[in-house]
Amino acid sequence: MIGPTQAGELGSMTNSVSEIADDSVVNVSDTLKESQVMEVLHQLDQELVGLKSVKTRILEIAALLLVDRMRRGLGLTSRPPALHMSFTGQPGTGKTTVALRMAAILHRLQYVRKGHLVAVTRDDLVGQYIGHTAPKTKEVLKRAMGGVLFIDEAYYLYRQENERDYGQEAIEILLQVMENQRDDLVVILAGYKDRMDTFFQSNPGISSRIAHHLDFPDYTLEELLAIAQLMLAEQMYRFSPEALQAFEAYLKRRMLMPRFSNARSVRNALDRARLRHANRLLAKGGNVSKIDLMTIEAEDILASRIFHDEIPDSEQQAAIK
Ligand SMILES: Nc1ncnc2c1ncn2[C@@H]1O[C@H](COP(=O)(O)OP(=O)(O)OP(=O)(O)O)[C@@H](O)[C@H]1O
Ligand SMILES: [Mg+2]
Numbered sequence: 001m002i003g004p005t006q007a008g009e010l011g012s013m014t015n016s017v018s019e020i021a022d023d024s025v026v027n028v029s030d031t032l033k034e035s036q037v038m039e040v041l042h043q044l045d046q047e048l049v050g051l052k053s054v055k056t057r058i059l060e061i062a063a064l065l066l067v068d069r070m071r072r073g074l075g076l077t078s079r080p081p082a083l084h085m086s087f088t089g090q091p092g093t094g095k096t097t098v099a100l101r102m103a104a105i106l107h108r109l110q111y112v113r114k115g116h117l118v119a120v121t122r123d124d125l126v127g128q129y130i131g132h133t134a135p136k137t138k139e140v141l142k143r144a145m146g147g148v149l150f151i152d153e154a155y156y157l158y159r160q161e162n163e164r165d166y167g168q169e170a171i172e173i174l175l176q177v178m179e180n181q182r183d184d185l186v187v188i189l190a191g192y193k194d195r196m197d198t199f200f201q202s203n204p205g206i207s208s209r210i211a212h213h214l215d216f217p218d219y220t221l222e223e224l225l226a227i228a229q230l231m232l233a234e235q236m237y238r239f240s241p242e243a244l245q246a247f248e249a250y251l252k253r254r255m256l257m258p259r260f261s262n263a264r265s266v267r268n269a270l271d272r273a274r275l276r277h278a279n280r281l282l283a284k285g286g287n288v289s290k291i292d293l294m295t296i297e298a299e300d301i302l303a304s305r306i307f308h309d310e311i312p313d314s315e316q317q318a319a320i321k
Helices: 004-008 028-035 037-047 052-073 095-108 133-144 167-180 193-202 221-234 241-256 262-284 290-294 298-302 313-320
Strands: 085-089 117-120 148-152 186-191 212-216
Touching: 028 037, 028 052, 037 052, 037 095, 052 095, 052 212, 085 095, 085 193, 095 117, 095 148, 095 186, 095 212, 117 133, 133 148, 133 167, 167 186, 186 193, 221 241, 221 262, 241 262, 241 298, 262 298
Parallel strands: 085 186, 085 212, 117 148, 148 186
Antiparallel strands: none
């Protein structure tokens, strides 16, 4: 007869239901502590602004996996839950960032062996010539095993207008692996919501294997400002009070212009502000204080082309990509 303590040791999963008494217990706090998942969840909450519904769903998934672990510890076997996901949202809403965190969480909860993320697009999976696609897709899948395969703009895999498109071959291989190796690989399909919906409609096989749809909303002005301050603090910079006001004015304009891409536009704008800050300090010469070296001033923001109704160069280029 296996006692509660032994049953609580979740390492070996060989116990069978009959050996373990129904009143055996496993401790929730111990399981949480042992998995160290709370640290990652806490970090996710601290380091990512907003994304409330995404964070809630991640908590729910963590709870599911923890309970699954406790159940296995007491000999209650079941197929591991399917965890393939879709992340939909506009550019710069945090999809890639959250996918990376998700890989770490799934690793802590022992859902995947390694917890790495392999990010790909159509070109990494689909070949140009006959016979090239299968080896390419299989090679990517091999690299991703034990972790997360993140397919950005997944809908490009499917070209409705062309029945013989090699993308179809990649989709079929993916489907098989999503079904048969789902306990060692999580596939996350990412992209714009409307295009993803169309993709799912045309590919019910894929759609039915996606357990979680996470939608990443556009950030509000307040969230973008909080993201900016977080990004600056991470690099030991900060806004002067006037610079914060100037940045708010900057964002209000930028949000209305073409090719605005949420947190990514914030990051780009801060990189340019840092450049101007550096040039201003050099031009000034003489002594600079630690405060000077840390502080972005309003002029570093107000010199932006945005205030002359032009999109900054780096964002123009990003748009061409
Ligand atoms: N909620 C957030 N809090 C703080 N930083 C964020 C947040 N969301 C995104 N970022 C930052 O913004 C940048 C862009 O995010 P990310 O690359 O994850 O977006 P994405 O949705 O994958 O965009 P794309 O569709 O263009 O690939 C990253 O530098 C990331 O760290
Ligand atoms: Mg991305």
